[in-house]
Amino acid sequence: MSLFEPGNAQRLDQDVVEQALQWMVIVQSGVSTEAERQACQHWRTQSPQHEMAWLRLTGLNADFRDSTRMLPAAGARTLLRSRNVTSRRTLLKGFAGLGVALATGYSVRERILLPELFSDYRTATGERRQVSLAQNTDLTLDTHTALDARTTGSATDLTLNLGRVLITGANISLSTAYGRVQPTGYSRLVISQNLPGVDGTRVQVLTGSASIELAWGDSFSLGAGQQVTFDSSAAGPRGQVMTGADAWVNGLLIAERMPLSQVIAQLNRYRPGVVRCDPAVAALQVSGSFSIDRPDASLDLLARVLPIRVQRVFGYWANVVAA
Known part of the structure; x- marks a missing residue:
């Protein structure tokens, strides 16, 4: 059962969960502004689902640590380090243009903070x-x-x-x-x-x-x-123009001797959550056609043809590591 689908609570829309993730990364980044914190508070009050997603997500750190107590110490440290990395990746995915806007001196606007919501x-x-x-x-x-x-x-x-x-x-x-x-x-x-x-x-x-x-x-x-x-x-x-430049229109990712890290970064865009590629396997060369409509199936296919394996955490985070 997913962290956001408890048996005794309302199921949350996936888009709302991702919005809560983006707000959490901004607020907990250590460099958020007062305007950003106010915008986050405004988002939380817009809908009961927003607030519910926020509360469940902010409890994730404690839930994650509790779940790792049964793991060997080395394994727990690896998972927690992975979560820190993927939080930064979530920030980069959702707010690529935020730094540009702030650097030019313009005030923070909803369209800049969450372009996927207000465009x-x-x-x-x-x-x-x-x-x-x-x-x-x-x-x-x-x-x-x-x-x-x-x-x-x-x-x-x-x-x-x-x-x-x-x-x-x-x-x-x-x-x-x-x-x-x-x-x-x-x-x-x-x-x-x-x-x-x-x-x-x-x-x-x-x-x-x-x-x-x-x-x-x-x-x-x-x-x-x-x-x-x-x-x-x-x-x-x-x-x-690169081969397959418009293949995404038909649900495909075409790779020709593409580093595995780039393939994973592309699949990451189409999958809820975050996928991380271990540097030890990042340079592996990949050629082939992969489904972006079924990114997890594409990850499993890569694991069958390359010396890698996919570690999944809560079904939301995934690490691609050496087999």
Whole structure:
């Protein structure tokens, strides 16, 4: 039975549990501001389910320690260290843009604190969503994606706050914290913001072309089959679009000699909870096709073909370690 599904209590929605996790990591990070603590308190009072999830989650530390008393001391220390690491990973997953907003001196806003809750379009863990906008523009939002949209006349302006989106159409532009992307004519492109292994914005042009204006003023164009990654200070070299760049639309992760750590980081985005890859196996090379709709099955498949095993804790945290 899950920690959040006790037999004598109300079952909690998974999205609410994840929101409580994100708030807990912020408040217990040691660097939270008064505005963030007030925003957390506001979230707790919005719904009885919010408060129930918060109370159960804040009791997790004690429950976890109690459960480890029957373990050998070394094993208990390993699990507790894992929980500390995964809490930081949860913070990075849910609030990748928070540091940027605070550093620029803007006040904390709900849209920055929890973009998955307050953006115009958003997706939860494991969810993908298709959205049709005006002017024959279609969007596919990947998991953990938050996006704002504004239509003015015949043009649509998008802002990608978090995650990844596939855009098909014309008369559209998309902004991120690091620049602005304008498809040239009818185009199909994938734009990502702060995904695992990608610090900044990545633009992948599948068909058509796009012009890119960076936050500091430089601009350039990309043609079909080209991709580039840029952040607040620099743009990387232009390269060829990676194989399977849009495979996630069909529920797949395509790996070609990809380090296991990167595969785990990708699967982590689609699975409730957190998956940690031990550094001892992080460099193992992986090739193949894996389901992102069934991330636990993909983890089990990796354990069958690689010298690794998956340790699961409460069904929520998982560690990938050497077999």
